[in-house]
Amino acid sequence: MKTKKTPARWSKWLLGVVLVMASIATPVTGGQAAASVQSYKALEVGINQVITSQRMRGTRSSVVVRDAHTNRVVYEYRGDQGVTPASNVKVLTATTALEVLGKDYTFHTDVLTNGTVHNGILNGHLYLRGTGDPTLLETDLQGLTKQLRDAGIRSVTGHIVADDTWFDTQRLSPGIYKSDETHYYAAQITALTLSPNKDYDAGTTIVTAKPTKNGKPAAVTLTPHTNIVNVINRTRTVPKNKANTVTMSRQYGTNNIIVSGNIPVNASSKRQWVTVANPTAYTADVFKLALAKQGVKLTKEARVTRGKTPANATMLASKESMSLYYLMMPFMKYSNNAHAEILAKSMGRAIYNEGSWNAGLRVVRETLEKDGINTKGIYLEDGSGMSHKNKIPSVRLSEVLFAAQTKDWYHAFKRSLPVAGINDRMLGGTLRNRLTSPLVKGKVFAKTGTLNRTDSLSGYVKTKSGQDLIFSILTENVNGSARPDIDKIVQVIAAQ
Known part of the structure; x- marks a missing residue:
């Protein structure tokens, strides 16, 4: 979850500086997971010492470290073991969305009519049609109504029809508990939704x-x-x-x-x-209020209803969102669940003409397989990581992170990852208050993950010796929080 502070900023990006190497822990005996090459013996010993510590006993862990250039696995601890990844699922969602939808992908919100305009009167219904834009704001709805006003429309004889049929009608993923539903991280997902400010918490x-x-x-x-x-x-x-x-x-x-x-x-x-319950009705209601502010009158009989826009409807106004390239920042920096679920359904719609979780997650699996990644052991119920039933082995996450480096959208992906210890919300994101020592500050780009008794961190690190390593650390059945232990592991990796 993110901490709410000030609105997002989009204009800067900062890299940290490596200063001092932390001391390496004393080796443990008994033969734990083996490093692939002798030069990583200190890394092996250090990580094993954390994993076998009293704090981590009883914890189900999966850890993989690989060379970012050669793809060689230099450390593995139960790498094939499926573990609940929490928000590390977003690594799969983000990379697949960039691959399938493209970094230039945008959402459209349109106003259409099945009627005609004569002397400033629109004789017919207004259709407000959405395609899932999670960045739609009240000011955007006001902009749409202003377009109507500028087109000479002063009154409407019909109803406001909210069209959210771009997605299916399942609004909550299976992993959402009843107690979650009031909280911003468990918003209902519809194709016509609204955000209250530039944090873009749709719904x-x-x-x-x-x-x-x-x-x-x-x-x-x-x-x-x-x-x-x-x-x-x-x-x-x-x-x-x-x-x-x-x-x-x-x-x-x-x-x-x-x-x-x-x-x-x-x-x-x-x-x-x-x-809010029913984001579609919420968006349409705010649109109705925006019409009144623009002086576009509705009849006393006018209602807000839900329906599908006729195929022959005429476009009156339109709003295009920011591109996926820019949306990746609030999505991954803030770990925005609604963005993940909207992207999952958008991928299903784009490939299979079905805006559902089943279709979207099918796209994720098939895209991984096209990149040569074995999906055995991967089980997903959503695109955000809210479900405790999600399972991913760390070796698969590390493979995804390696493959991402070869893509033309890689810059968009890496810049979206939280940066360790950078105390700026749009840079550090969910890592801004973690890994703040000189060894790792600004040198770790990684996705966090947190659920009850579950913590994870996967990403990229520049080591003290200048190596680029990829890591994935997944833990569940944690007694308390595994964050301190995960951060110790990252410090060991960075000390190479």
Whole structure:
């Protein structure tokens, strides 16, 4: 999961500097996993010492290190063992999307009609058709309505029809638990969805609670405002220095967002990203509000419905998203689950004309096989890594990372990976507060992964001696968090 801070920035990229080598751990006896060549003996000993430590006992691990230039495996510990990879699944999703869809791939959101315009009156329905754009904002919907206004449309006699048929109707992947559904990382997936800001958490709204007067409820707002969400305000403003106990969650199976707890006078506002039920209706509702702001009138009988755009409909307005090249940054840096699932369904639609998880994951497997990667031992239920049933051996992830280097889209992929210890959200991403020592800071480009009792990290590292190595470290059944142990392993690798 990511920590919410400031909006994303897209304009800079920074590489760190290697300074000092960490000491190598004392070798262990008893013969653990063997390094492929004698020159990697220190790496073998150091990693084995971490894996056999008291902290890691009982943990199911799979670790592979390979030379990024020769593809030689220089260390392997149960490399063929399938382990729940968490968000390391996104390595497969990202590389396959770049291969299949291409780095120039974009999403389109269109407004069409089956009617005619006469004297500023559109006699017919407005169809708002989406293809899965996870970066669509309220300002984009306002831009679409402005295009209608500029075309001379002042009123519409028909309904607003939301067309999300580009994808199937399964909105949640199998790995989403009921308790997850209120959280931004478990948003529903539809082909017509909306993000509240430039973090691009599609299918969510930002709920903000601000203190008012002592004894009065907090002021609660939604960004963007939508009428399909019902805010149940159970908050109270309390005196200064009291605890801020405000919580926000969506009631399961509804669009009721319950905001409760105390917020002190003069305290900073509290905000949280909360999912909405039915992102399609959410997007269409915000579009309807945008029409009103542009002065485009609807009749009293007008409704927002869901349907398919007629084949002979006329285009009135259109919005094209950023390309996949740029989308890769918030997707991988922030480990955005909705982006992963949207890309999975988009691949299914592109290759098999079926915007489903089954079709998309089939594309992933077939693309891996075309690159000569054996998919035996790989089991996927989603494109994001939310399912605990996902299994990938570390040797396969390392093979994917090696193969990626030969592709014309490799730069787009590598620049999207979090960079160790770089304290900038759009550079360091989910690694900005990890691996901060001089040995590894700015030298590790890797995808993180975290679920309950599961931690992973896979990517590229520049070693102290200037070698380029690929690594994949997958762990599950962790007692607490394996992050400290994974980071120790990476430091051992970097010390080569």
